[in-house]
Amino acid sequence: MSIIPVRRAATVGAVALIALGTAGAFASGPAYAKANASVTVVHGIPGQPVDVYVNGEKTVPGFQPGKVAGPLSLPAGQYDIALTKPGDAIGSALLTVNDAEVPADANISLVAHLDAGGKPALTPFVNDTAKLAAGKTRLIVRHAAAAPAVDIRAGGEPVFEGVTNGKEGKADLDAGTVSADVVLAGTDTRVLGPADLDLAEGAATIVYAVGSAEDETLDLVTQSITGLHSAPGGVPSGNGGQADRGLSLPWYGVGAAGILLALAGLTRLAVGRRR
Amino acid sequence: MVALGVSLVAVSGVVACQSQPAADFATPVAVAPSSAPAPVRVPVSDGSPPTTGADAPVRLSIPALRLDAKVAAVGIDERTGDFAVPPSVDRVGWYRFGPGFSAPAGSIVVAGHVDSAAEGKGAFFRLGSLEAGDVVTLTGPGGKDRAFEVTARERYRKTAIPLEKYFARDGEVRLTLITCGGPFDAATKHYRDNVVVTAVPRA
Structure with a gap:
């Protein structure tokens, strides 16, 4: 060619x-x-x-x-x-x-x-390089093939519909593996796939449909952009209270008793002196 | 009587002072990666879909704490957007989205419970007592060990902890251990602080 x-x-x-x-x-x-x-x-x-x-x-x-x-x-x-x-x-x-x-x-x-x-x-x-929330991934699918409008499906469900040459579909999803395929828009006629896409957390996976339907050279090319991750919202790792290293109640009691004793002693001393 | 009272006050005061947590210590870890200058020759990669390899640590041992805990690979609690620390307190959780066991760069994060209302003391109950130089060993897939040495122990209010730094995927490779600490609010069942221990590979 x-x-x-x-x-x-x-x-x-x-x-x-x-x-x-x-x-x-x-x-x-x-x-x-x-x-x-x-x-x-x-x-x-x-x-x-x-x-x-x-x-x-x-x-x-x-x-x-x-x-x-x-x-x-x-x-x-x-x-x-x-x-x-x-x-x-x-x-x-x-x-x-x-x-x-x-x-x-x-x-x-x-x-x-x-x-x-x-x-x-x-x-x-x-390319959309906005930060992703923790646990999320970005899937971008681009139609760059000599082929009619297509639907892109994940797990059998259309996620991007009626995508034409030069256009893209984009979504932020939970990270993980999806089985994706490409069908002629509005039909179940598969033109590409299914392919397992391992969508990494904190990354954008850009899948290009390329080639020619007529020449039967359709294929997928994939590009990844990493570094879009965010840290988790927090690390909640205890709800028992046993590790609170503050002063425990008995010791507060000892301190309070000490103060009372001292006060009582001083009072007696003062009263004794007055006599 | 005065003497007894004063001495009791003094004793309680001494106990109060001793119960304060030891001061934090830290050796700075370089976080910023050096950005490569524009290359003359451009790297060319295969346009096939990437795969995320399994690089999960399976055990964490800290001899100074007499701890040898199972490590679970965990992600995010969908409901809260928080780190999904394993509910079982004798397990700790490795953040599977970040650097893994054999990572050449970035922060390998393992978080565990300090305690729980249901199960009592957790694997990381005494994490805050680790000192500089204490050894932490991760066991990876296939039973391979990777030894680290504590370089920092810090405590932050949860509202102020620089999590981006601890979950960075670049910079020098380090192991970051996180649990809860500080004052406990019995009403909300939350600790105020996070305790963070940083360890670097042993030379």
């Missing part, structure tokens, strides 16, 4: 990146010191290894389909991204995106995939 450079797909990607950058700029608020953006590259085009160039520099050589590269820590700014056949000159790139805006502090996945019509595209997704 060969990939034809598709200028339109690339343009769409570039526009999306720029739109993303603009949104990021407005949302970022006061001028804090900006952290680098975290950028991960996901390869979801079957059958075609590529070299990934960032600003003309070969960054990920021999990048195989189904693999995930990164994260790259990139200062905010504009980037030229190009995908070539391994060893090819950057001038004969399969896909290029120029002046892609990478906003500060963002966590982005840049996904090389097929669009709904089966043409290669490079689509940026913004």
